[in-house]
Amino acid sequence: MVLGHAESAVLAFDVGGTDVKAGLVDPSGNVLGMRRVPTPLDPLNPGEAVLDRLAGLADELASEFPDIPAKAAGVIVPGIVDSVGGIGIYSANLGWRNFPFTAEAEKRLGLPVAFDHDVRSAAAVERAFGGSKEFNDVVVMVVGTGIAAAVFSGGVPVTAGGFAGELGHAQVPDPDAGTAATITEPIGATILEAVGSAGAIAKRYSRKSGNTVDGARDVLLRSQKGDAVAARVWADAVDALAFTICQCVNIIGTEAVVIGGGLAEAGEDLLEPLRARVDQILDFQRRPRLIQAQLGQDAGLLGAALNARALLDGAR
Amino acid sequence: MVLGHAESAVLAFDVGGTDVKAGLVDPSGNVLGMRRVPTPLDPLNPGEAVLDRLAGLADELASEFPDIPAKAAGVIVPGIVDSVGGIGIYSANLGWRNFPFTAEAEKRLGLPVAFDHDVRSAAAVERAFGGSKEFNDVVVMVVGTGIAAAVFSGGVPVTAGGFAGELGHAQVPDPDAGTAATITEPIGATILEAVGSAGAIAKRYSRKSGNTVDGARDVLLRSQKGDAVAARVWADAVDALAFTICQCVNIIGTEAVVIGGGLAEAGEDLLEPLRARVDQILDFQRRPRLIQAQLGQDAGLLGAALNARALLDGAR
Numbered sequence: 001m002v003l004g005h006a007e008s009a010v011l012a013f014d015v016g017g018t019d020v021k022a023g024l025v026d027p028s029g030n031v032l033g034m035r036r037v038p039t040p041l042d043p044l045n046p047g048e049a050v051l052d053r054l055a056g057l058a059d060e061l062a063s064e065f066p067d068i069p070a071k072a073a074g075v076i077v078p079g080i081v082d083s084v085g086g087i088g089i090y091s092a093n094l095g096w097r098n099f100p101f102t103a104e105a106e107k108r109l110g111l112p113v114a115f116d117h118d119v120r121s122a123a124a125v126e127r128a129f130g131g132s133k134e135f136n137d138v139v140v141m142v143v144g145t146g147i148a149a150a151v152f153s154g155g156v157p158v159t160a161g162g163f164a165g166e167l168g169h170a171q172v173p174d175p176d177a178g179t180a181a182t183i184t185e186p187i188g189a190t191i192l193e194a195v196g197s198a199g200a201i202a203k204r205y206s207r208k209s210g211n212t213v214d215g216a217r218d219v220l221l222r223s224q225k226g227d228a229v230a231a232r233v234w235a236d237a238v239d240a241l242a243f244t245i246c247q248c249v250n251i252i253g254t255e256a257v258v259i260g261g262g263l264a265e266a267g268e269d270l271l272e273p274l275r276a277r278v279d280q281i282l283d284f285q286r287r288p289r290l291i292q293a294q295l296g297q298d299a300g301l302l303g304a305a306l307n308a309r310a311l312l313d314g315a316r
Numbered sequence: 317m318v319l320g321h322a323e324s325a326v327l328a329f330d331v332g333g334t335d336v337k338a339g340l341v342d343p344s345g346n347v348l349g350m351r352r353v354p355t356p357l358d359p360l361n362p363g364e365a366v367l368d369r370l371a372g373l374a375d376e377l378a379s380e381f382p383d384i385p386a387k388a389a390g391v392i393v394p395g396i397v398d399s400v401g402g403i404g405i406y407s408a409n410l411g412w413r414n415f416p417f418t419a420e421a422e423k424r425l426g427l428p429v430a431f432d433h434d435v436r437s438a439a440a441v442e443r444a445f446g447g448s449k450e451f452n453d454v455v456v457m458v459v460g461t462g463i464a465a466a467v468f469s470g471g472v473p474v475t476a477g478g479f480a481g482e483l484g485h486a487q488v489p490d491p492d493a494g495t496a497a498t499i500t501e502p503i504g505a506t507i508l509e510a511v512g513s514a515g516a517i518a519k520r521y522s523r524k525s526g527n528t529v530d531g532a533r534d535v536l537l538r539s540q541k542g543d544a545v546a547a548r549v550w551a552d553a554v555d556a557l558a559f560t561i562c563q564c565v566n567i568i569g570t571e572a573v574v575i576g577g578g579l580a581e582a583g584e585d586l587l588e589p590l591r592a593r594v595d596q597i598l599d600f601q602r603r604p605r606l607i608q609a610q611l612g613q614d615a616g617l618l619g620a621a622l623n624a625r626a627l628l629d630g631a632r
């Protein structure tokens with residue numbers, strides 16, 4: 001994939017909850033020397049530990065491709081990210097709070113660094129090359145172990161200082177709530193991630209059935225073979241995802257929802273019941289187009305490279 | 317209130333579900349000859365009936381102020397509004413579908429017409445002059461008989477072709493649902509307007525208590541005097557409003573919510589429990605500032621006048 005016409009190579013780092021992906025993106029947009037290593041977890045110095053690992057990866061790539069010097073680096077991370085201030089505000093999984101990523105990364109890498117949010121960066125690539133490019137009001141959801149999202153309004157990313165797109169933490173009705181709310185009890189609600197993520201599907205099925213299960217895909221297969229508990233858990237996930245999608249439609253008039261991540265691999269087994277449920281919930285509102293993400297696991301790395309290119313071009 | 321330095325007077329029309337407000341706004345921004353008449357309801361020609369009434373009001377104002385000729389008119393209406401195309405796409409209360417307001421209004425009034433959404437136009441005035449001007453990510457909610465809203469992201473209105481801001485129709489948990497969802501039943505959900513509006517508070521209290529009640533304010537007074545049913549209904553409304561506010565926070569990182577309309581007249585009796593409930597629902601997210609709207613019933617009329625001024629200035 002060609003990422004523009006910049007003449008410089010850039011380093012790209014996609015820091016995830018489990019793995020760090022790294023590569024050198026050459027002037028033509030080819031990803032060279034791509035590698036994946038476990039994300040270092042240091043509870044005391046979580047940000048520093050990650051950046052030390054990135055510096056090591058940068059050295060490896062410099063040795064492997066001595067004739068293609070990188071002129072900038074793109075670093076993307078999960079959680080709440082202030083890309084303007086260069087701060088990793090919060091990551092529940094990786095543990096940092098208000099860590100100055102841009103400044104510390106520039107120190108270690110000796111390069112200008114474009115620091116940004118993982119899903120917003122991947123979503124920008126998905127928007128540019130995937131099935132949602134004709135729409136201006138788009139939500140890109142990555143549904144895997146957790147749920148993250150990037151929101152676009154009028155073709156522009158909605159960031160709100162890094163606090164937008166927390167769809168995984170948006171409230172949904174709790175399918176396990178026994179009774180409705182009373183004055184003295186909180187509403188029977190939970191968060192989307194606890195019902196609609198691939199992780200939640202596997203966990204809820206195991207808890208309800210007592211059977212160990214190999215991920216959300218296994219729950220879907222069991223449901224298709226007539227397992228009523230599996231069918232219930234899958235339907236609960238669809239209900240929860242539809243609930244949140246309809247919130248987006250009502251609040252910001254979302255026209256298209258792109259669904260990526262592990263759960264999207266279910267394809268129409270997910271999208272078809274999801275469309276039906278969304279249609280049932282909505283009234284006079286426009287029905288949003290539900291689209292499977294076209295770009296795979298590398299969209300983040302490409303997004304990080306695009307951010308670094310934009311930095312060199314003076315566009316960020 | 318001075319609305320800028322344009323040298324021309326404009327007509328302003330705020331078409332509501334019950335009343336039409338009209339006035340001539342002079343070059344200094346003073347509203348002259350303000351009047352309020354019932355909104356004509358013609359099920360067969362709802363758009364035409366309204367515009368005929370506006371033309372009559374324009375004639376009255378022209379006779380009353382012969383020396384202050386209007387150079388443009390601002391018309392605002394509720395429902396789903398495509399202000400760019402000049403179309404009233406849908407109004408549940410007033411009955412039109414895809415009515416070409418701008419073209420038809422210009423024909424009847426003989427003036428250039430700025431056509432827009434009532435709450436978005438009032439919210440722009442509230443944003444410019446009220447308590448939310450320091451914030452970029454703002455939701456302005458008008459909570460009265462129904463609930464309408466205007467959404468701002470990064471300081472810019474989110475319109476989505478007129479489909480954004482339908483907060484009154486966003487789903488909330490149904491406080492009257494007896495049981496949780498199962499595969500065969502829909503989720504125990506209703507819409508915000510059916511629980512959190514001033515209209516719903518009066519209606520739900522009457523239904524549950526068998527007592528006739530004089531609006532939401534009466535329910536609040538009864539609750540303060542120890543009426544448990546009134547307290548329950550008020551708390552349900554607070555819960556529902558908090559639920560939707562938290563959806564905005566999670567989806568678009570809303571920093572401030574301005575609450576206007578009849579229910580906002582309850583002031584801290586509404587805002588204080590609402591802040592507490594929002595705080596309880598949210599986790600790591602920023603707490604949004606909850607602010608009472610400062611501008612009263614005339615914000616719509618001023619917004620319509622601002623739209624007409626902007627049209628004359630070439631700014632729309």
